[in-house]
Amino acid sequence: MITSNRMQESEVWTANRPRRKVDFTRVLSFILLILITLTMLMPLVFMVTTSFKAQRETMQYPPTLFPDSLQFSNYVDIFSRLQFGTMYQNSLMIAGITVLATLLSSSLVAYGFARFRGTGRNLMFMLLLSTMMLPYPAIMIPQFVLFSKLGWVDTFLPLIVPAFFGSAYNIFLLRQFFANLPEELFDAGRMDGCTEIGMYWKIALPLSGAAMATVAIFSFIYSWNDLLTPVLYLNSSDMFTLPVGMASLTSSKFRVAPWHLLMVASVLALLPIVILFILAQKRFVEGIVLTGIK
């Protein structure tokens, strides 16, 4: 009796608000999503397939989706024609050191902001927040003067050293994280005779895996993609980072743009980011949500 009542109710429900309408919106959304996804992925697909084409084929119209013959040699050529290996190494090294330095310095500073109440803390925190808005181009000239007086032009130092002093975004992100750690943990640590630096190292850091991973990924991508800073400081081609070297591919010294090599370079430049993304996809999305930044 009860069941049939319920069934009647649900029939009335469907009669009043036809389910089909709801389905229609969802089907439409689904189709729209497929179209959007295809559009967004198409350039990437072509990037990968073009990277395997012979140069002659890259000049054809219409562009072919699949190469006539797979030219794996493109991936060898780029290393011989562009000092690609050196550039790759430089970029990896700079990004690696930047990540480590950022993790260390930003977490230290963030811990300081999260755990203590010294005079001027709020003022300093406001200053920190405001430097997040500070456009790099607005300060790059005096920085350049400073670093060139130190004799650091054409070295990696200008790209690495600032990371040892913390970056505003990451400090902010980690501070929010540390501030939410339960106070009891630190009380317990203090009773066990732990120093502040000990609590930072043994309590705060081990609990911050997700936040630290986020910071690591963001600082890696930032350093890996940065063009303006290395363009300013690196002059000799064996010091070039990947973006600097790749930017030269569109310069006029090539009569015809070497499209296949352009795409090989792009694919290889993306590789570390893809690997990071696959390894940490879940964290990645969490992290983005955590920070609200790209």
Next chain:
Amino acid sequence: MYAFISPWIIGFTVFALFPILASLYYSFTDYDIIHSPRWVGLDNYREMFADDLYWNSVMVTLKYTFISVPLQLLLAMGFALLLNQKLPFKGFFRTAMYFPSMVSGVAMSLLWYWVFNPQIGLFNYVLSWFGVKGPAWLMDPDTALYSLIIMSFWGVGGAMIIFLAGLQGVPTSLLEAARLDGAGRLSIFWHVTLPMISPVLLFQLILGVIESFQVFTQAFVMTHGGPNYSTWFYVYGLYTSAFKEYRAGYSSAMAWILLIVVLIVTYIIMKLSNRYVYYEGGKSR
């Protein structure tokens, strides 16, 4: 505390505070980075405001910002709303739409340099399916800037993910209540969802504006500021006059104007938002 934050205090002083003040000083000097600066008063500013190329760079940057940022936010929001439903393969769609936003920098510029190539590029090929003969994109002063705007849409995945998180943070109880009160989809979005995620929207707006004031890579890699200065972005101009023409004093004046404009814009958006943005638990932020 001071021991812990000392790296930042040093870093802030050396890498932010000092450069800001130094560039203010340089902006009143004639300076080529090699010889010592020579005081010239307001000459740089006078020259700058009389320079057509300067105003061109301002217009290019503003046009890019005003067109691309609102559209990017709109697209990101639209995509997020689409994904915020029960649909099959949702995870795949989310990843696929987010991924391009990580292809930033030079790799993206090189890829789109090809996409926009008028002879062999993807864009005009796809247009030809619909019988449209596409323009020369980056090679035509009339379309070059729009090409870069179109390209910027490719990276909306980052903002989309953040909006999606925002949407998922809207309490279902609120949505249910609105539905029971007989509110339609649109009205729920307008009166419940949108106010709830307005802080996220605001933050993305500020970031988007500041970011597009600083466009450099695309101009440097794809167009070299051309054709006919149609993509001569502010920061590209700043870079060129400082490091190609060695007019660091003049560039410092440009840098200071940029700094002030960023401050003003951030301030205005914040002020406006006081009226429109809803923060949970009152105006505590």
